[in-house]
Amino acid sequence: MAAPLELSCWGGGWGLPSIHSESLVVMAYAKFSGAPLKVSFIDNTWRGSRGDVPILTTEDNTVSQPAKILNFLRKQKYNADYELSAKQGADTLAYIALLEEKLLPAVLHTFWVESDNYFTVTKPWFASRIPFPLSLILPGRMSRGALNRILLTRGEPPLYRVQEVEAQIYRDAKECLNLLSNRLGTSQFFFGDTPSTLDAYVFGFLAPLYKVRFPKVQLQEHLKQLSNLCRFCDDILDSYFRLSLGDG
Amino acid sequence: MSLVAEAFVSQIAGKVPFIHVGNQVVSELGPIVQFVKAKGHSLSDGLDEVQKAEMKAYMELVNNMLLTAELYLQWCDEATVGEITHARYGSPYPWPLNHILAYQKQWEVKRKMKAIGWGNKTLDQVLEDVDQCCQALSQRLGTQPYFFNKQPTELDALVFGHLYTILTTQLTNDELSEKVKNYSNLLAFCRRIEQHYFEDRGKGRLS
Numbered sequence: 001m002a003a004p005l006e007l008s009c010w011g012g013g014w015g016l017p018s019i020h021s022e023s024l025v026v027m028a029y030a031k032f033s034g035a036p037l038k039v040s041f042i043d044n045t046w047r048g049s050r051g052d053v054p055i056l057t058t059e060d061n062t063v064s065q066p067a068k069i070l071n072f073l074r075k076q077k078y079n080a081d082y083e084l085s086a087k088q089g090a091d092t093l094a095y096i097a098l099l100e101e102k103l104l105p106a107v108l109h110t111f112w113v114e115s116d117n118y119f120t121v122t123k124p125w126f127a128s129r130i131p132f133p134l135s136l137i138l139p140g141r142m143s144r145g146a147l148n149r150i151l152l153t154r155g156e157p158p159l160y161r162v163q164e165v166e167a168q169i170y171r172d173a174k175e176c177l178n179l180l181s182n183r184l185g186t187s188q189f190f191f192g193d194t195p196s197t198l199d200a201y202v203f204g205f206l207a208p209l210y211k212v213r214f215p216k217v218q219l220q221e222h223l224k225q226l227s228n229l230c231r232f233c234d235d236i237l238d239s240y241f242r243l244s245l246g247d248g
Numbered sequence: 249m250s251l252v253a254e255a256f257v258s259q260i261a262g263k264v265p266f267i268h269v270g271n272q273v274v275s276e277l278g279p280i281v282q283f284v285k286a287k288g289h290s291l292s293d294g295l296d297e298v299q300k301a302e303m304k305a306y307m308e309l310v311n312n313m314l315l316t317a318e319l320y321l322q323w324c325d326e327a328t329v330g331e332i333t334h335a336r337y338g339s340p341y342p343w344p345l346n347h348i349l350a351y352q353k354q355w356e357v358k359r360k361m362k363a364i365g366w367g368n369k370t371l372d373q374v375l376e377d378v379d380q381c382c383q384a385l386s387q388r389l390g391t392q393p394y395f396f397n398k399q400p401t402e403l404d405a406l407v408f409g410h411l412y413t414i415l416t417t418q419l420t421n422d423e424l425s426e427k428v429k430n431y432s433n434l435l436a437f438c439r440r441i442e443q444h445y446f447e448d449r450g451k452g453r454l455s
Contacts, residue, residue, distance in 0.1 A: 065365060090384035094305035097312040149363040179301035 004038060005076075007069075009054035011041035011129060014211040017241050019125070021107065023054040025066045025204030031240040032195040035078035044131045066204075070197060081196045088191050092198045095183075095190075098176060099205050105150045106173030106219055107209055109166065112146035116215040174222050180206075181226040188235065195236070207233045294399055303396065303403045306388060310403075313381035314410045316366060320374050321424060323357040328419055371423075379427050386431040393440065400441075407434075408441045 007030070009023030018024045018041075030037040042053060056063045056072065063072045074081075081089060111122050126142070127135040154165050180202060189195045190202065210223055210233050224230060295303060322333045337353060338346025361367050366374070385407060394400045395407070411434060415425050429435055 086387040087390070090387040091302065091305070093380065093384045094302065094309040094388075097309035098305040101308040101312055145363070148359075152360045152363045179304060182297045183301045185298075 004058070005035060005073075006057045007037045007039050007054055008057065009039065009041065010126075011043070013125065014213060015237065016207055016211050019208045019212055020053070021104075021204045021208055022052075022066045023204075024207055025200050026054050026056070026069050028195075028203045028236065028240065029070055029073065029080060029197060029200035030078070032200060033073060033078040033080040035073050035076070042129055044129070046130055046134075066201075070200075080194075080200070083194060084191055084196055088196075092191075092196065095180075095198050096201050098179070099201055101153075102172040102176035103205055105154055105169040107205060108146040108150060109169060110209065110214065110216070110219055111212075112143045113150065114214075114216050118143060121212065121214055170219060173219055177219075177223055177226055177229065181229050184228050184232060186228065189232075199232075199236070202229075203233060203236050207237070295396060295401070299396060303401055306385070306395065306403050307406055309381060309384065310406050310410055313377050314414070316361075316364070317374050317378045317381075317424070318410070318414065319357055320361060320366060320369070321371075321419065323354050324361060325371055327421070329354065332419060375423055375427055378424060379430070382428055382431050382434060386434050389433050389437060391433065393437075404437075404441070408438060411438050412442070 007023075007026060009026065010018050010020035012018050016024070017027055027037070027039065029035075037056075052064055054064070054066065054069065056069045061072070063069050073079075081092070084092070110117055112118055123139045123143070126139045130138055150169065151162070151165065154169055184190060190198045206223065206229060209220055210230060214220065321328055323329060334347075334350045334354075338350040340346075341349060358367070361369075369377075389395055395403045411428055414428050415435075415438065
């Protein structure tokens with residue numbers, strides 16, 4: 001008997017069930033694997049938490065971080081990958097690593113570091129969804145965390161200046177998007193006709209980039225030119241999230 | 249020689265893993281350079297677009313998991329740090345610089361681990377990640393001689409570099425190399441490359 005699974009995550013906007021990549025990965029995976037999640041969006045009653053959102057709670061467990069949550073769901077027999085071959089499973093791990101190394105820094109930069117975007121869109125959006133005084137502290141903390149992550153993982157010799165790091169991460173992200181587009185081709189999902197873990201990750205990373213309206217949009221513009229990736233996101237939104245957009 | 253080799257291999261095969269491991273392994277770059285040179289500058293010319301995407305993805309997996317695990321084991325596992333890493337890292341420098349630089353490097357690595365979410369991982373979790381990575385590599389390699397069948401690519405060079413380092417570097421516990429040894433095709437892959445390209449160095453170091 002499955003204990004009730006409750007997912008606490010950031011809310012949606014711009015047609016998305018959530019604008020936060022990691023939350024979206026978990027929500028998409030749950031839809032693909034049929035896991036009955038009760039989703040609650042962070043709002044003004046939230047008292048903050050020790051772990052990072054998204055967080056899955058059951059009667060006896062609390063799990064954070066998308067990879068761990070997905071592992072937990074798989075152990076509960078909600079497995080979106082059971083039709084995959086061993087090689088496809090291996091490819092999944094590899095492509096997820098590619099997303100995290102090459103695409104994530106630029107996505108983090110677009111949302112949290114690029115000043116125009118952060119101050120006009122990201123910060124107000126997050127601040128409006130959490131209670132005072134956390135609303136004064138948390139967005140700044142998330143922004144600093146993002147910058148930290150970018151600099152610590154990419155700011156190595158010979159890239160010493162932030163501008164050089166920025167140029168490099170956007171180049172890498174565009175290349176990653178091109179690779180994903182090539183790999184997807186004209187298929188509906190990355191492995192055949194049913195969506196799997198990799199589709200959840202790609203959707204989670206791409207959809208916010210695709211839909212959220214930012215002032216500074218270079219990566220978004222690049223993504224929009226890759227029509228198969230846009231179609232991929234729209235298809236998933238239509239098939240799996242249309243009914244719940246009313247709660248958005 | 250090693251600096252030149254480092255620059256060359258960096259250019260050809262992406263980020264070089266050996267530097268991080270310290271003095272003992274830097275000298276191993278020589279044969280690796282030969283391996284890369286023997287196959288020409290762009291090892292992945294014969295691959296189509298999808299294969300190139302796959303190759304890059306697997307290279308990131310190796311960087312993401314194996315390289316980070318190696319760093320973790322050297323700098324975040326107290327036993328290894330105390331007995332081996334600290335002394336080895338500081339050995340070229342006089343006192344007190346040796347201690348200061350070693351502590352600084354440890355602090356930097358710990359910061360990076362925290363930023364990518366590895367800060368709270370235990371050694372067992374790290375070893376499990378390495379196992380998962382090796383399993384993926386083993387499944388991808390299958391029974392082929394190289395990752396993209398007959399033709400070695402940057403991915404082969406990178407995987408060989410990391411696995412060779414893991415298998416031959418002395419650490420306080422052998423769990424990391426044991427994880428790799430569980431996968432016989434990966435072991436055979438390393439032996440084959442070692443014998444094929446480095447046979448002029450005398451007997452192999454892989455038992």
